[in-house]
Amino acid sequence: MTIIERAKAPTPKFFKVLRTIGFSLAAAGGALLAAPISLPAGIIALGGYLTVGGAVLTAVSQVTVEDGTKPARKDG
Structure with a gap:
């Protein structure tokens, strides 16, 4: 299965x-990075981490697919 599929x-x-x-998360991080006021370095770093983390979470979630099979039930 290809990435596009x-x-x-x-x-x-x-x-x-x-x-x-x-x-x-990516939008919040982007807003922190693009803020028109001067922010402390820690807040700018947090914005970068939020942007990257949000982008990775979004990408991984988008390419996760259902395989159509259901696991067998184990009745104890």
Whole structure:
């Protein structure tokens, strides 16, 4: 399965939620980096980490697909 096929395949609900959280983190980090006022170096570094972390979370969540198989139930 290619990356493009994976990106177009259905995404499980849990990973859709994670993808949305990743978008939000990346947007918050971008807002900190693009702030029109002077911010302390720690806040700028935090903005960079939020942007990268959000982008990675979004990318991984987007290419996670359902395989269509259900695990066998084990009744104790």
